[in-house]
Amino acid sequence: MTGLRGIHIFPAICLAAIVLAGCDTHKKVGPDKQSVQPANTLSVQEFAKFTGLTITKSTPMSAELTSNGVRVVVYVDPNGWVGLNGRRVGPIGGVVNYLGILYVPLDTVIQVRQLLAMGSVPVNPLTPIPTNPNGSHNPPPPVGPPYPTNPINPTNPPVRVSGRIVIDPGHGGKDPGTHGAGLTEKSVNLAVALGVAGDLRLHGVDVVITRRDDTFVDLTDRIAVANNWKADAFVCIHTDYSKNGAAVGHSILLPRGDSGRAARLANLISRNLASIGSPSYSIRRDDRNLCVLRNARVTAVLVEMGFLSHPADAARLGDSGFQSKIATAISDGIVQYLQGK
Ligand SMILES: [Zn+2]
Incomplete structure (x- = not known):
């Protein structure tokens, strides 16, 4: 299911880590x-x-x-x-x-x-x-x-489409993000994000990835790359955790002031994720005032791929084959967005 479904209040620990990491907006x-x-x-x-x-x-x-x-x-x-x-x-x-x-x-x-x-x-x-x-x-x-x-x-040769996309694997280095079921968020994020970037390049899209290994990158630098490059979209890749053990599926967060473009991108990504068996938990406006979304001057979404607190999600997120499927689903959504679908 896709669409705006209101605000969910389950604590998302990885998002708290984003807020705590600080946000100097003066960097270029x-x-x-x-x-x-x-x-x-x-x-x-x-x-x-x-x-x-x-x-x-x-x-x-x-x-x-x-x-x-x-x-x-x-x-x-x-x-x-x-x-x-x-x-x-x-x-x-x-x-x-x-x-x-x-x-x-x-x-x-x-x-x-x-x-x-x-x-x-x-x-x-x-x-x-x-x-x-x-x-x-x-x-x-x-x-x-x-x-x-x-x-x-x-x-099925890849559809060629032009565009500039910044892929942002959440956390990294000293900031591991959340964890659960033996998985660390920063590693899951990176594995999928590299796949998204590679898939997009197969389609001819110009891609910048904010980190390509286990290094810490300041949040301000991440969004500044997208703003200064005037990217068509900035897509953050994260993994969620909830004290509500029943919470399952992917969530996509939009900037509070979204004019509708981020919602369109989010719906396309969500539709593709649902097609590979990842249920839609929510698509919602940013309820945490996150640095990377608050300071975005380009279309931006933050994808929470699933909950490490849920056994089914954790099993999927820890499987390299399913990580590739997630990457393809996200990149397909981005390609469809760039095609104006
Ligand atoms: Zn996170």
Whole structure:
């Protein structure tokens, strides 16, 4: 169910942490180098998430991702490339190291995912990754012919849509947020938020994420990024906890002065979350006067993905497969918002 349902008074502990973290509104912060990645790329971490592969080796110059007989090797080099079981995927020289993180062209990632989905990747292991992480070697060439550039039979290619979105994984570093069922909020938030950011990039959306690891970021800096960048939307990702053990499902908070745009975005996100089995607990105007919503000069929503205090929600939130589903649901809602639906 979606729609404005009034104010709920159950204590949401993670929100209290937001209020306590302070809010200096005089700072001027924009997207910095560390939060913006090369256009039309995914990091190797995002690459792994979208292909279901596990990063088994990582150096400043290369990475290896594997799963069940599949082996992807990513080389950074002027002649670098992405290899999938001995054959090259995508263009030569397309892999870059930017501020210590390896980035792969989006089209290459999509192609790898589609090849894996087809289930017909030939077994043909690559030459092992060179051990010298900073060597000026030429990587060993793939042993088979490259995969054709556009051979794939895309069943559901991502809809292309333009827009600027800031994704804000709540808490981080010294601020863990709430916890329950063996889960810590900041970790759940980050896992889902990285998925949302990656999904949006697959759609061609420009994305800034306010943190990409377990670091503390000032609340004012988070919203300032969105304001100064004039983002189309600022989406905070949080996890809830309630003393009312029966509380279950997702909630979405809107700025008190919302003109209707945040409500539209919230309803789209909520509809997609409901479709994967996460019930709508509430969509409501901010009853806590939260820093990040109070100071938003762009469309802003805060998504509470579910309650760690509820066994069903906690089981879903702790499952990496369901985290991916949540990420896709949220990103689909954002894409639909950008499409004007
Ligand atoms: Zn929180």
